[in-house]
Amino acid sequence: MADYDVIITGAGLAGLTLARQLMLYTERKVLVLDKLENPPGKSQKVGESLVQLGGYYFSKTLDLEEHLLTHHFTKYNLRFHFPTAAKEQDYWDHVSSASIRTQSNIATFQVDRNLLEVELMRVNRENPRFTFIGGAKNIQVQLAEDGGLHRVNWSGGSATAEWVVDASGRPGILKRSLSLAKPNNIRHGSTWAWVDGLVNPELLSRYSHKERLVHRKRQKLGNYPFFLATNHFCGEGRWFWVIPLHGMTSLGLVYDHAVVNPEEVSNGRKMLDWVAKEWPMFAEDFRKRKIVDEGRFVDFSFDAQQTISAKKWAISGEAGRFSDPLYSPGSDLIAIYNTLIVDAIESKDVARLEAKCEFFEQIMRVMYESYVPSYSISYNCLGDAETLTLKYTFELAIYFGFFVLPFTNQLFANPQFMKTYLRKFALFGPINKNLQMFLRDYFSWKKAQGLTVPAEPVHIDFYDMVPLRMSEKLFYEIGLTVPEAEDVLDMHVERIKEFARHILAHVYAVVLGDKRVLLNAPFIASLKLRDTSFDPARMREDYARHADSDQIYAWNLNPFALEEFIPQTMPEVTTHDR
Ligand SMILES: Cc1cc2nc3c(=O)[nH]c(=O)nc-3n(C[C@H](O)[C@H](O)[C@H](O)COP(=O)(O)OP(=O)(O)OC[C@H]3O[C@@H](n4cnc5c(N)ncnc54)[C@H](O)[C@@H]3O)c2cc1C
Numbered sequence: 001m002a003d004y005d006v007i008i009t010g011a012g013l014a015g016l017t018l019a020r021q022l023m024l025y026t027e028r029k030v031l032v033l034d035k036l037e038n039p040p041g042k043s044q045k046v047g048e049s050l051v052q053l054g055g056y057y058f059s060k061t062l063d064l065e066e067h068l069l070t071h072h073f074t075k076y077n078l079r080f081h082f083p084t085a086a087k088e089q090d091y092w093d094h095v096s097s098a099s100i101r102t103q104s105n106i107a108t109f110q111v112d113r114n115l116l117e118v119e120l121m122r123v124n125r126e127n128p129r130f131t132f133i134g135g136a137k138n139i140q141v142q143l144a145e146d147g148g149l150h151r152v153n154w155s156g157g158s159a160t161a162e163w164v165v166d167a168s169g170r171p172g173i174l175k176r177s178l179s180l181a182k183p184n185n186i187r188h189g190s191t192w193a194w195v196d197g198l199v200n201p202e203l204l205s206r207y208s209h210k211e212r213l214v215h216r217k218r219q220k221l222g223n224y225p226f227f228l229a230t231n232h233f234c235g236e237g238r239w240f241w242v243i244p245l246h247g248m249t250s251l252g253l254v255y256d257h258a259v260v261n262p263e264e265v266s267n268g269r270k271m272l273d274w275v276a277k278e279w280p281m282f283a284e285d286f287r288k289r290k291i292v293d294e295g296r297f298v299d300f301s302f303d304a305q306q307t308i309s310a311k312k313w314a315i316s317g318e319a320g321r322f323s324d325p326l327y328s329p330g331s332d333l334i335a336i337y338n339t340l341i342v343d344a345i346e347s348k349d350v351a352r353l354e355a356k357c358e359f360f361e362q363i364m365r366v367m368y369e370s371y372v373p374s375y376s377i378s379y380n381c382l383g384d385a386e387t388l389t390l391k392y393t394f395e396l397a398i399y400f401g402f403f404v405l406p407f408t409n410q411l412f413a414n415p416q417f418m419k420t421y422l423r424k425f426a427l428f429g430p431i432n433k434n435l436q437m438f439l440r441d442y443f444s445w446k447k448a449q450g451l452t453v454p455a456e457p458v459h460i461d462f463y464d465m466v467p468l469r470m471s472e473k474l475f476y477e478i479g480l481t482v483p484e485a486e487d488v489l490d491m492h493v494e495r496i497k498e499f500a501r502h503i504l505a506h507v508y509a510v511v512l513g514d515k516r517v518l519l520n521a522p523f524i525a526s527l528k529l530r531d532t533s534f535d536p537a538r539m540r541e542d543y544a545r546h547a548d549s550d551q552i553y554a555w556n557l558n559p560f561a562l563e564e565f566i567p568q569t570m571p572e573v574t575t576h577d578r
């Protein structure tokens with residue numbers, strides 16, 4: 001007889017949330033081991049910003065709503081900022097922004113990871129089925145060969161269990177012992193620091209408190225505290241996060257190796273100095289701040305060959321795969337992986353476990369890989385408000401339908417639904433890849449034309465993009481049966497395809513300097529979602545073939561949502577175009 005049903009190696013975010021899920025939804029007896037005596041220890045942990053799926057998982061699935069609302073800030077979406085050509089820099093006068101103005105109906109949070117993990121440990125310990133052993137050094141996992149029990153040994157102890165789940169983070173105990181490491185093609189790094197007090201971008205201004213209250217920009221931006229957002233200060237291939245925690249602020253630069261030399265930002269102070277040169281409005285504030293902790297990864301992204309097996313082992317969190325912090329997918333993937341792992345552990349039909357684990361592995365891989373083109377192909381789009389808006393609103397609309405909808409409807413482990421789901425999701429692989437390359441090249445063209453850093457700031461409301469606004473309504477589609485969810489997803493697929501078509505058409509309209517492009521039915525119908533490359537000379541020819549038509553395309557969206565970026569006249573053809 002096994003000592004435990006499940007042994008989890010690592011009491012970080014992935015391990016403790018998995019244990020919590022097993023406490024809440026199963027009768028399993030769980031042992032969690034960690035090398036630290038008393039995790040999370042004194043060092044502050046990175047990974048604070050939650051988006052809808054992770055927010056739902058922590059607050060609803062894991063029933064931590066009261067803790068989250070009491071000890072962490074609720075988050076006000078993602079806000080992206082871009083510089084203008086102004087020599088001086090004032091937050092209100094010289095910085096462009098792109099954001100969602102309304103609060104999300106699925107609560108999201110800026111979590112102090114250490115506090116959250118202390119709370120997870122506390123609530124887990126309330127359950128007699130949960131055991132924690134800290135200070136477990138030199139863990140060795142002996143996987144059972146023949147359907148027997150796994151044995152886990154550590155200095156001073158040993159235990160058996162039916163299942164072993166590795167959640168040891170970057171050291172990756174199982175990944176290493178089973179040689180499952182796999183590289184990916186994202187070469188990005190990050191340096192971060194926590195400073196005392198609140199860094200509030202709204203205050204980086206020459207305006208007085210009263211003047212800020214009545215600044216006419218608020219007619220566009222509104223009154224909700226901007227500091228509650230994950231504020232991104234963007235540049236080509238890089239972004240700087242400002243995340244508020246109670247009593248301190250998390251600040252971090254994430255960069256593509258192609259645009260930032262890691263040695264120039266090799267510690268917290270150097271990173272803040274580097275950012276203050278790019279964003280002078282921060283300079284005075286950063287000089288006065290005390291750094292309370294800091295960290296750095298020169299190259300943080302990796303894949304894994306496998307993360308679940310019918311031999312009753314699995315891997316969750318950074319012990320398996322990690323892509324990139326942009327859009328905060330870390331907690332989302334932990335939520336999805338843990339949900340599938342719990343379902344596999346609870347599987348009564350041992351004969352079907354093989355097929356189930358194979359299917360779950362496919363889901364885990366697809367959810368991870370769907371992010372990769374966003375990071376490996378078109379990171380440069382962070383350097384322009386319009387291009388990033390096209391990229392992010394498309395990705396976010398997909399996310400609301402293909403990540404949030406199945407998760408809030410508890411469908412991720414439902415094989416009947418997930419088979420159809422994967423088929424529909426696969427449709428977007430080539431469409432998304434084509435779009436990411438198209439936008440990458442569009443950005444390079446805009447940059448060469450000197451169009452990415454405007455003289456005057458622009459302020460974009462992402463919900464002006466109708467397909468995104470409609471996708472947000474999926475937050476209210478709860479309790480769907482499988483056929484109902486499939487119908488909703490079918491509508492979503494059509495919406496996203498139309499969105500991709502609009503993005504291509506919009507870029508054509510900009511390049512051709514002609515708004516009529518956005519209405520021309522035969523031209524718009526001729527656009528190939530999987531095969532349209534950014535080549536201005538060819539784009540002119542493509543349109544010329546249909547230019548005489550007066551047939552109007554029947555959009556379900558507002559094709560002029562970003563018309564302020566369409567020039568009145570056709571830009572001069574430069575040698576770069578050819
Ligand atoms: C720069 C950056 C920014 C990020 N920002 C976000 C964000 O905004 N939002 C988000 O959701 N995610 C973010 N992430 C991702 C997030 O940090 C991870 O998803 C998360 O920390 C992974 O948690 P984990 O439990 O897998 O690992 P950890 O939290 O590292 O936990 C691993 C645990 O295992 C223990 N351990 C390690 N080795 C051993 C061993 N040999 N024996 C026993 N115990 C061991 C450790 O002590 C630790 O307690 C970010 C990541 C990076 C790199």
